[in-house]
Structure formats: structure tokens, C-alpha cells
Amino acid sequence: MSNAHLLKPTFANHMRSNALFYVLLIGGAILMIGPFVWMVSTSLKVPGDQFDRRLIPARITLSNFPTAWELMGFSNLIWNSFKIAALSTIGQVLTCSMGAFVFAIVKFPGREFLFVLLLATLMVPHQMTIIPEFLIFRWLGLYGTAAPLYLPSFLGGAFGVFLLRQYFRTIPIELSEAARLDGASLFDIYWRIYLPLAVPALAALAIFSFMSSWNDLFSALIYLPSDLEKTTLPVGLSLFQKLYQGKWTIMMAAVLISVTPIMIAFFFVQKQFIQGLALTGIK
Numbered sequence: 001m002s003n004a005h006l007l008k009p010t011f012a013n014h015m016r017s018n019a020l021f022y023v024l025l026i027g028g029a030i031l032m033i034g035p036f037v038w039m040v041s042t043s044l045k046v047p048g049d050q051f052d053r054r055l056i057p058a059r060i061t062l063s064n065f066p067t068a069w070e071l072m073g074f075s076n077l078i079w080n081s082f083k084i085a086a087l088s089t090i091g092q093v094l095t096c097s098m099g100a101f102v103f104a105i106v107k108f109p110g111r112e113f114l115f116v117l118l119l120a121t122l123m124v125p126h127q128m129t130i131i132p133e134f135l136i137f138r139w140l141g142l143y144g145t146a147a148p149l150y151l152p153s154f155l156g157g158a159f160g161v162f163l164l165r166q167y168f169r170t171i172p173i174e175l176s177e178a179a180r181l182d183g184a185s186l187f188d189i190y191w192r193i194y195l196p197l198a199v200p201a202l203a204a205l206a207i208f209s210f211m212s213s214w215n216d217l218f219s220a221l222i223y224l225p226s227d228l229e230k231t232t233l234p235v236g237l238s239l240f241q242k243l244y245q246g247k248w249t250i251m252m253a254a255v256l257i258s259v260t261p262i263m264i265a266f267f268f269v270q271k272q273f274i275q276g277l278a279l280t281g282i283k
Helices: 003-008 011-017 017-044 064-072 074-105 113-122 124-139 146-153 157-167 171-182 186-197 197-214 217-221 232-245 246-280
Strands: none
Touching: 011 246, 017 246, 064 074, 064 232, 064 246, 074 113, 074 146, 074 157, 074 186, 074 197, 074 246, 113 157, 124 146, 124 186, 124 217, 146 197, 146 217, 171 186, 186 197, 197 246, 217 232, 232 246
């Protein structure tokens, strides 16, 4: 009886057997959230206390946020970034879901070889393709516009295709076979069966795509002019840092404003995001 009592899975026994694991998790969480806490703390300080090491400011102020908003012209920057990120997200979700459906459901010669070839493109850095891409967009007369920042998203992507293909393969194939027997076309099966069932994976891809486009500084510097009315938020923050170097309270307030849309978007779709990431690894 005593041995059985010792082996009983109580909370105390669980904590003792997994203490090291939880200590590592807590340590990693502190390392990851530390810079964000410091950013919030600095944005709430008065300029004279910006080098104060205390996390809780001695004098708390909200004046840094309207100052940063006025100096940067956040309205244009946020709208430009949101427009580009939204179009990029729509393009990725639409084209990657189509490609993933074909690789997961449609059987044709060379399917596995083409899929491996597509995954191999993940090893090619974007910096290697930027020159031919730039020449193409300049030849099309799109240089200086926002089109080069979202048009490539409508051509699909290896990561998105892989993510959605893994999820589509978890959906029972009997659903598509039954739909084909009822006379449904491939597009009907894709649009009416697979897309509604793949909402968690689509949400995960949408978050990844939106974040990638929202934080894209490299492409915006190449294709867009350094005009705060036409450029994106990352470029605006870069220019702001050079113009107001040393004013960390205002800079941290500007950065906090820039990451707020991402945090809000993740808050609303976090359940689908986590579920999509978890289920894409089943097969």
C-alpha cells in the first residue's frame, strides 16, 4: 500500500519529476519577455529617466506616445504597411492552399519530386534572388510602387505549401472520394471541403505571412522611396532612429505602437494558430 501511495500521480510528484524542465521553461520565458518589458518600461519614462535601470519608472508618463505619433506620421505608415501585409497574406493563403491541395490530394507523375524541388527553394536566400526580381519589376514599370512587395505572394511559397499540405493530409481522403462520386469537381472539393476544414492551418499561415510582410525592411528599402507618406512602418522606424538618435523614450513608444497590431491580430487568432501548428505535424 505504501509503494502504491508513492507512485500515485499527485501534483507534488509531478513537480518533483519535472522540476528541471519547468525551471528551463521559466528561464527561457524570462529571456524572451525581458526585452519587451524593458521596452514598455522605457516608453513610460520621462526623457530625463531614460537611462534609469528600474523597470518600474519613478515618474510614469504617456506623453511619449502622442509625440512619437506626431513626429513619425504613423497614420500613413500603418496604413501602408497594413495594406501591403493584407494583400500579401491574401495572396499567400490563396495560392499556397491551392498548391498544397494539389500536392496532397491530386495524384500525378512526378508529384513527390516536384514537392521536394519546391522545398529545396527554402534553402535559397532571398538576397540571392533580389537582383533578377528587381530587374523584372523595373522592366514592368513597377519600381517605386508597393506592387513588388505583395505581388510575389500571389505566386505561392514553399513554406506555406508545406504547412498546408501537412494539414490537408490529416483530413480523411474518404471525404474527397465521396465528393467525387457525387460529381464534385476538384475545385469544389478544395473550396467547399478542404478550405473550411483547414481554418486552423490557414490562420497559422496568415499570421506568419502578415508578420513577415509587416516587418519587411529589406524589400521596402529597395522598392519604395524614403518618403514617410509612401513607405512602410519598418522603414519609418529606421529613419526615425537616425533622426532622433538618443531619444530612447520616444523610440520605444514608437516601437510599441508598431508591434501593437501584430499583438492584437495574434490575440484574436491564437487558438487557431496553435491548433494549426500542432495538427500540421501529425503526418
